[in-house]
Amino acid sequence: MSAITLVPAFVRRTSFIELNARARANELTDPGTGREMLGPFERLESPWLPEQGIAPQSDDGCVVIKGQIGGKPVVIVALEGGFQAGSMGEVSGAKMTAALDLAARDSQNGKKTAAVLLLETGGVRLQEANLGLAAIAEVISSLLALRQHAPIITVIAGTVGCFGGMSLVAGLSSYIVMTPEARLGLNGAEVIEQESGIEEFDSSDRALIWAINGGEQRVGMGVADELVQDDAAKIAAAVRKYVEAGLPRVHRSQQVELYRDRIAAIDTSRQIDPLSIRKQWGTAKKVEGAK
Amino acid sequence: MSAQVGLRGRAWFQALTAKDPPLDGDPGSVLTADAILGTDKARFLCVVPNPQGRFPCVRRGEVGLEEAYALARRICEAVEQDESRNKRPIVAIVDVKSQGYGRREETAAIFLAAAAAADAYATARMKGHPVISLVVGQAISGGFLTHGYQASRILAFDDSGVVIHAMHKEAAARITLRSVADLERLGHEILPMSYDIRDYAKLGLLHKLLHVENPDNPAAPTVGQVRDALIEAVADARAGATDLGNHFKSEDARKIRLAGLTARARIEAEWATA
Numbered sequence: 001m002s003a004i005t006l007v008p009a010f011v012r013r014t015s016f017i018e019l020n021a022r023a024r025a026n027e028l029t030d031p032g033t034g035r036e037m038l039g040p041f042e043r044l045e046s047p048w049l050p051e052q053g054i055a056p057q058s059d060d061g062c063v064v065i066k067g068q069i070g071g072k073p074v075v076i077v078a079l080e081g082g083f084q085a086g087s088m089g090e091v092s093g094a095k096m097t098a099a100l101d102l103a104a105r106d107s108q109n110g111k112k113t114a115a116v117l118l119l120e121t122g123g124v125r126l127q128e129a130n131l132g133l134a135a136i137a138e139v140i141s142s143l144l145a146l147r148q149h150a151p152i153i154t155v156i157a158g159t160v161g162c163f164g165g166m167s168l169v170a171g172l173s174s175y176i177v178m179t180p181e182a183r184l185g186l187n188g189a190e191v192i193e194q195e196s197g198i199e200e201f202d203s204s205d206r207a208l209i210w211a212i213n214g215g216e217q218r219v220g221m222g223v224a225d226e227l228v229q230d231d232a233a234k235i236a237a238a239v240r241k242y243v244e245a246g247l248p249r250v251h252r253s254q255q256v257e258l259y260r261d262r263i264a265a266i267d268t269s270r271q272i273d274p275l276s277i278r279k280q281w282g283t284a285k286k287v288e289g290a291k
Numbered sequence: 292m293s294a295q296v297g298l299r300g301r302a303w304f305q306a307l308t309a310k311d312p313p314l315d316g317d318p319g320s321v322l323t324a325d326a327i328l329g330t331d332k333a334r335f336l337c338v339v340p341n342p343q344g345r346f347p348c349v350r351r352g353e354v355g356l357e358e359a360y361a362l363a364r365r366i367c368e369a370v371e372q373d374e375s376r377n378k379r380p381i382v383a384i385v386d387v388k389s390q391g392y393g394r395r396e397e398t399a400a401i402f403l404a405a406a407a408a409a410d411a412y413a414t415a416r417m418k419g420h421p422v423i424s425l426v427v428g429q430a431i432s433g434g435f436l437t438h439g440y441q442a443s444r445i446l447a448f449d450d451s452g453v454v455i456h457a458m459h460k461e462a463a464a465r466i467t468l469r470s471v472a473d474l475e476r477l478g479h480e481i482l483p484m485s486y487d488i489r490d491y492a493k494l495g496l497l498h499k500l501l502h503v504e505n506p507d508n509p510a511a512p513t514v515g516q517v518r519d520a521l522i523e524a525v526a527d528a529r530a531g532a533t534d535l536g537n538h539f540k541s542e543d544a545r546k547i548r549l550a551g552l553t554a555r556a557r558i559e560a561e562w563a564t565a
Contacts (some may be wrong), residue, residue, distance in 0.1 A: 004512065035561075035565045037557075037558045037561045038554055038558050038561065039559050039563060039564065042557065044550065044553060044554050044557070045550075046550070047549075047550045048481060048483065052477065052481065060554075064558060066562060066565045090483070090548060090551045091550050091551055091552055091554050093551065094548075094550075094551030094552070094554040094555050095554050095555075095558060097555070098554065098555040098558040098559060099558065102558065102559065102562045117345050122434070124457040124458070126457060126458060126463050126466060126467050126484075127467065127481075127484070128462070128483050128484075128485050129456060129457040129458070129484045129517070130314060130455065130457060130483040130484070130485075130491060130494060130496075131483040131494065131547075131548065131551070132405060132457055132483075133432065133435070133436070133440070133457040134440075134494070134496055134538060135454070135537065135551070136436060137436060137440040137441065138535050138538060140413060140440075140441065141413050141416075141441060141534060141535045142535075144410060144413045144414065144417065144533075145417065145534065148417075155432045160363060164432075164433070165432070165433060165436050167402035167406075168402060168405050168406045168409055168433075168436055168437075169406075170402065170406075171400075171402045171403045171405065171406025171407070172406045172409070173552070174411055183399075184402065185394070185397050185400075185402055186390055186396070186397065186402040186405060186433055187390065187397060187401075187433075189390050191392060191462065191466075192392050192393065192394060192397065194462060194465060195389075195392035195462065196348050196392050196393055196394075200348065200392075200394055201393075201397075207453060212394070212397050212398050213397065218400075220394075221400070223400045223402075223403050251410075252406075253403065253406040253407045253409075253410040254407070254410060255407075256360055256363045256364050256367055256407050256411070257364070259360055259403065259404065259407065260360040260361070260363075260364060262399075263356045263357055263399060263404070264357075266395070268345045268346050268347070268395060271394055271395060271398070272394075272395050272398040272399060274398055277398060277399065280521060285414045
């Protein structure tokens with residue numbers, strides 16, 4: 001027995017990042033409570049990908065699970081980063097919007113139902129372009145309707161991260177949980193380099209990318225709530241904590257004056273040092289479980 | 292991409308708010324005015340290029356940090372002021388080439404700024420303000436999500452200078468590993484990929500496509516025509532629901548978005564028994 005205890009906890013843990021979307025969602029629900037809505041055996045696929053020579057996937061990269069966390073009703077929507085970089089298309093967008101709307105309806109009828117969003121996504125699926133962009137606008141609208149009644153908890157574990165229009169969805173959430181491997185931003189480094197030049201952002205500079213978009217920075221500067229190591233049990237515990245906490249007093253995306261003042265105070269004559277913005281804005285939360 | 296982005300936005304803002312000067316206190320890239328629209332006083336909002344802007348990557352009409360928070364502030368202000376009275380219409384005049392693509396923007400969490408603006412627009416709509424988007428030029432990607440896509444009703448000009456899209460052509464081609472020519476060809480074959488506003492109109496997302504004469508330099512009758520369309524859209528929004536359900540109501544939407552509507556119906560049915 002003593003040999004087992006010598007193996008460090010980090011080795012014995014279940015990595016969340018290594019799980020696919022469905023397995024991630026199943027790590028979070030109370031045992032026996034999760035039920036997938038419109039699962040892959042119903043084969044509702046993107047009608048737009050095959051005509052472009054791209055293989056569709058039978059869940060369109062979006063897994064919806066209705067269940068309970070800590071005895072409370074929740075709906076989990078998990079995006080599959082391994083399929084088209086978790087991008088939002090017509091079907092995946094409709095699944096997410098429907099899940100949020102139904103949670104809002106139950107909440108209004110007295111059964112408060114939180115939403116847990118596992119976001120691994122590059123944003124709009126460009127092969128479905130305008131329907132993807134519209135889907136994100138609709139997700140935002142439905143999220144805000146639910147947010148009047150029950151919390152939205154976003155988890156960004158990595159390795160895709162959360163980018164593009166879906167970063168607004170994260171920004172509108174009640175709580176954001178990230179790992180140090182995760183990234184969150186509107187524009188990825190490659191896009192900035194393409195649009196504004198390599199002197200603006202060198203997308204091969206991974207240290208710079210994580211210094212700006214990484215989980216430690218986003219939590220450190222107070223635009224995400226909790227940094228958790230890549231451990232399914234720890235992520236599940238963080239999600240459970242926020243489901244139980246219910247709605248925050250005020251949502252981050254409503255703190256317009258605070259952030260407007262912060263933007264006004266920035267010296268824009270040069271690039272912003274990530275560490276100094278963390279110091280100025282942040283509440284310097286520690287990594288849970290870190291030494 | 293036209294070099295004229297934002298000029299149309301400014302021209303239409305001025306045309307529709309002529310007698311009422313812009314409010315003080317916004318950055319040079321954001322115009323706000325309360326102006327008469329039918330029997331209402333409506334709040335008009337527009338993002339315009341500002342070559343002297345503080346942030347170097349958003350001087351050509353992109354929506355950046357200052358723009359997003361300025362929009363959010365102006366909308367929240369109108370919502371607060373109208374808390375216990377007639378909810379004024381909010382009109383977003385849209386001519387935005389994109390969100391800001393800069394390192395400063397990323398470092399200072401532009402995703403949250405964009406979220407704050409979308410939050411403000413959607414909250415205004417859910418509280419009963421008619422929120423109308425008037426797309427006079429470009430409405431691209433995160434720029435449109437930040438400024439305009441939460442509208443109760445979207446109006447757009449039927450004009451080749453009007454583009455509503457997820458990403459401009461050159462960037463979309465690079466990211467999907469296609470040539471611009473391939474992308475244009477695909478746009479003709481695959482409706483949601485098209486850059487043509489008439490194809491966009493077939494997705495069922497628009498309230499109306501407006502045929503206007505000389506949209507760069509509108510004459511008085513054209514301005515009157517657009518004003519009437521806005522008044523009609525406001526009345527229609529007031530008579531309808533405060534969500535985005537109208538995206539799916541048209542015959543076009545029911546046809547084009549059949550897969551999405553099927554997904555929705557099945558989840559709804561399964562939800563009841565789970």
